[in-house]
Amino acid sequence: MASAARGEPAVLPTPLAKAVIDPHAYAEWDGLLDTFDLIRATTPVAKVVPQEEGLFEPFWFISRYDDVMRISKDNATFLNNPKPVVFSFNQAIEFSRAATGSDMLVDSLVVFDAPIHPKYRKLTQDWFMPRNLKRIEAEIRALAARTVDAMIDAGPELDFVEKVSGPYPLRVVMQILGVPTEDEPRMQMLTQQLFGGQDKDLSGTGMDQMSPEQVIQLVAGAVKSFEDYFAALAEDRRANPTDDVASVIANATVDGEPLPPRDMAGYYIIVATAGHDTTSASTAGAMQALAQDREQWARVRADRSLLPGIVEEAIRWTSPVQHFMRTAAEDVEVGGQLIRKGDWMMINYVAANHDPTQFDDPRRFDAARSPNRHLAFGAGAHQCLGLHLARLEMRLLFEALLDRVEKVELAGEPKRATSTFVGGLKALPLYLKAV
Numbered sequence: 290m291a292s293a294a295r296g297e298p299a300v301l302p303t304p305l306a307k308a309v310i311d312p313h314a315y316a317e318w319d320g321l322l323d324t325f326d327l328i329r330a331t332t333p334v335a336k337v338v339p340q341e342e343g344l345f346e347p348f349w350f351i352s353r354y355d356d357v358m359r360i361s362k363d364n365a366t367f368l369n370n371p372k373p374v375v376f377s378f379n380q381a382i383e384f385s386r387a388a389t390g391s392d393m394l395v396d397s398l399v400v401f402d403a404p405i406h407p408k409y410r411k412l413t414q415d416w417f418m419p420r421n422l423k424r425i426e427a428e429i430r431a432l433a434a435r436t437v438d439a440m441i442d443a444g445p446e447l448d449f450v451e452k453v454s455g456p457y458p459l460r461v462v463m464q465i466l467g468v469p470t471e472d473e474p475r476m477q478m479l480t481q482q483l484f485g486g487q488d489k490d491l492s493g494t495g496m497d498q499m500s501p502e503q504v505i506q507l508v509a510g511a512v513k514s515f516e517d518y519f520a521a522l523a524e525d526r527r528a529n530p531t532d533d534v535a536s537v538i539a540n541a542t543v544d545g546e547p548l549p550p551r552d553m554a555g556y557y558i559i560v561a562t563a564g565h566d567t568t569s570a571s572t573a574g575a576m577q578a579l580a581q582d583r584e585q586w587a588r589v590r591a592d593r594s595l596l597p598g599i600v601e602e603a604i605r606w607t608s609p610v611q612h613f614m615r616t617a618a619e620d621v622e623v624g625g626q627l628i629r630k631g632d633w634m635m636i637n638y639v640a641a642n643h644d645p646t647q648f649d650d651p652r653r654f655d656a657a658r659s660p661n662r663h664l665a666f667g668a669g670a671h672q673c674l675g676l677h678l679a680r681l682e683m684r685l686l687f688e689a690l691l692d693r694v695e696k697v698e699l700a701g702e703p704k705r706a707t708s709t710f711v712g713g714l715k716a717l718p719l720y721l722k723a724v
């Protein structure tokens with residue numbers, strides 16, 4: 290610690306600092322990766338300081354694979370609480386405090402640290418393990434087949450995000466939560482208001498025309514709608530329990546007590562929201578990569594054993610969850626910089642998953658990449674709860690696609706969402722030749 294304690298903290302120059310928090314920078318993938326490469330090579334652990342006093346709390350930007358891995362795994366030193374888990378402007382945090390008494394609008398697994406976090410995580414952990422997921426595999430396979438059939442009917446030219454990679458993971462998550470099909474559009478809209486709020490095409494609300502106060506009100510309204518919806522669902526599952534996740538959450542107890550309403554709603558919300566835009570983005574990214582390399586499609590059609598590698602590489606290559614935040618519980622050195630107790634840090638998964646010291650030629654989509662120990666699902670105590678489900682969903686969808694599609698080509702320019710948190714393709718025009 291001595292060396293860092295002596296020096297001045299590294300600070301990102303303004304243009305780089307702006308790019309790190311600008312949602313538009315995340316829509317320009319190559320430019321974003323160039324920025325992250327530059328930062329990683331010059332100041333891998335550096336402060337991002339607001340241009341305007343009070344805009345946001347300064348934070349450390351962490352871009353190297355090894356540092357992101359270390360921070361993710363050391364959950365005692367690097368806490369999710371109390372600062373918001375996702376980068377937020379001060380105005381949003383103040384609004385949340387006024388509305389809920391908490392820095393976060395929603396309390397959920399990602400907000401908790403030990404000793405609460407493991408108790409809450411344990412409630413559904415087994416449900417998301419491969420052994421349990423086997424029970425729903427046939428159902429997901431059928432859903433994948435139906436989605437691909439509908440896609441073929443709509444083809445041969447279509448937007449893959451609109452027809453396939455958007456609706457399919459949403460249906461899977463809604464199915465495991467027991468949300469009826471007719472309520473899915475509402476869930477989709479609410480999720481996009483929470484996560485896609487920075488993108489005018491995705492929020493569906495013309496948020497770009499709104500003042501910051503109006504945007505915050507809209508997001509708070511989305512949270513309230515989720516809470517009301519899931520309160521009713523939980524009541525139903527207490528009266529009529531099934532074997533779905535909704536029933537597990539509705540009937541769970543922690544230290545002998547049922548979950549308080551806010552925590553229960555938060556649990557539903559995290560499962561409902563974390564599970565689909567993420568998987569959707571990796572699915573669309575996989576298809577983009579395969580469409581750009583026609584031989585690869587033919588190769589994997591001939592040899593399905595390549596599929597798990599394609600799924601894993603797509604998840605690394607897209608890294609749809611672009612960051613999470615942590616707060617230092619004590620003074621600690623990272624990458625030669627002294628991080629003070631209470632300092633806020635952004636662990637950036639996109640930057641870590643494109644670190645050339647860990648991944649050869651990181652921008653290349655390499656279906657045979659091995660090992661592929663990417664950080665797209667995070668690591669440590671908060672590592673993605675749904676990672677087996679995400680892999681399963683993607684594999685089953687691609688099996689259905691490979692069965693029914695002989696050839697795939699890009700039919701236009703793919704478009705990325707403007708979002709600093711969960712990002713990825715919002716449009717992927719394809720030409721698909723059915724078998």
Ligand code: HEM
Binds near residue numbers: 565604676
């Ligand atoms: C490709 C798809 C997905 C990606 C890239 C992804 C990524 C992530 C990441 C990076 C985290 C935070 C990890 C950390 O802090 O170390 C996370 C947490 C989480 N994910 Fe996922 N996720 C995906 C799909 C899913 C699915 C399908 C579900 C469930 C239906 C899900 C549920 C969760 C939950 C509940 C957490 C919070 C875990 C905790 O804090 O203990 N995710 N995910």
